[in-house]
Amino acid sequence: MTLFRAARAVAESSGDGPIDWDAAAAAAKASVEPGDLSLSSAEHDGYARDVRDARDRVREVAAVDFDLPATVEVQNRHHWIDANVETFRRVMEPLAEEMRGPAFGSGVARSVNTGTMGVTLAFLGNNVLGQYDPLLLAEGSDHALYFVHPNIGRVADALEVPEPRFRRWIAFHEVAHAAEFGAAPWLSAHLEERMQEGVEGLTEGRFDRGALREVNVAMTAVEGYAELLMDRAFDDEYDDLRRKLDERRGGKGPVGKLVRRLLGLGMKREQYERGKAFFDAVADERGVHGASVVWESPEHLPSDEELDHPERWLARVPA
Numbered sequence: 251m252t253l254f255r256a257a258r259a260v261a262e263s264s265g266d267g268p269i270d271w272d273a274a275a276a277a278a279k280a281s282v283e284p285g286d287l288s289l290s291s292a293e294h295d296g297y298a299r300d301v302r303d304a305r306d307r308v309r310e311v312a313a314v315d316f317d318l319p320a321t322v323e324v325q326n327r328h329h330w331i332d333a334n335v336e337t338f339r340r341v342m343e344p345l346a347e348e349m350r351g352p353a354f355g356s357g358v359a360r361s362v363n364t365g366t367m368g369v370t371l372a373f374l375g376n377n378v379l380g381q382y383d384p385l386l387l388a389e390g391s392d393h394a395l396y397f398v399h400p401n402i403g404r405v406a407d408a409l410e411v412p413e414p415r416f417r418r419w420i421a422f423h424e425v426a427h428a429a430e431f432g433a434a435p436w437l438s439a440h441l442e443e444r445m446q447e448g449v450e451g452l453t454e455g456r457f458d459r460g461a462l463r464e465v466n467v468a469m470t471a472v473e474g475y476a477e478l479l480m481d482r483a484f485d486d487e488y489d490d491l492r493r494k495l496d497e498r499r500g501g502k503g504p505v506g507k508l509v510r511r512l513l514g515l516g517m518k519r520e521q522y523e524r525g526k527a528f529f530d531a532v533a534d535e536r537g538v539h540g541a542s543v544v545w546e547s548p549e550h551l552p553s554d555e556e557l558d559h560p561e562r563w564l565a566r567v568p569a
Contacts, residue, residue, distance in 0.1 A: 285400020474525015
């Protein structure tokens with residue numbers, strides 16, 4: 251796995267669109283070691299047990315009925331890249347269709363775009379720990395749950411916490427996302443519609459702030475509720491894990507910070523913090539069951555203003 255192979259994959263990109271997705275995936279995988287995926291029987295059983303226990307605990311604490319995704323996979327980094335390049339392709343295809351032509355489809359422009367996407371996939375593939383994937387814009391309604399085993403082991407070592415305990419913590423967080431989408435069958439369609447409106451605005455030469463703001467507000471609620479459930483449902487002490495993970499989210503060297511800023515991952519950290527503060531306030535007033543009311547309908551989602559003033563949401567939405 252060498253940077254030369256990554257550069258060659260980008261240089262050899264082809265097609266008539268602005269991004270050669272196969273070349274982007276090849277470049278990303280050439281830049282990142284796949285990592286060891288030789289699981290012991292204890293590790294294999296541990297993942298299954300953690301997911302099952304997280305499902306049962308979240309059901310109990312949140313009083314939310316949901317099923318685990320049809321697909322639950324323990325992956326290496328290359329598996330994650332292959333799974334997610336399809337998601338990126340689906341989400342960006344409407345914009346890519348509008349960008350076909352001499353200006354955007356030229357060799358130079360395609361190479362730049364493909365290289366940028368390759369860097370994005372490589373960075374994420376090297377850092378994602380677990381992922382609940384609602385498979386937005388995919389045909390069918392199956393969702394998926396992924397654990398990137400090499401990253402979990404590396405980060406557990408860096409944080410100096412036992413890997414089985416850290417793995418269990420990640421399982422609770424991702425299963426909490428499964429609970430959200432299971433409790434809100436409308437949520438995937440809501441996000442898809444807002445995303446498509448935003449992309450259509452870009453293809454028409456305008457910036458649809460309203461649609462993109464709605465996506466950000468919904469994702470802030472998604473991340474905040476998952477943080478609430480992870481805190482209230484996790485069956486072990488977690489203060490040290492919370493502190494160390496918060497430090498990791500805000501850390502990294504200058505290059506890592508730059509890449510995270512370019513990818514909007516600073517916004518994701520804000521979503522965690524802002525959403526968690528909102529749901530902590532709601533749960534303190536009404537309990538976790540009362541906070542789960544947010545998933546009964548799109549009208550129960552907090553507004554951008556209500557995220558910072560949860561008392562206004564409490565006054566608007568009945569218990």
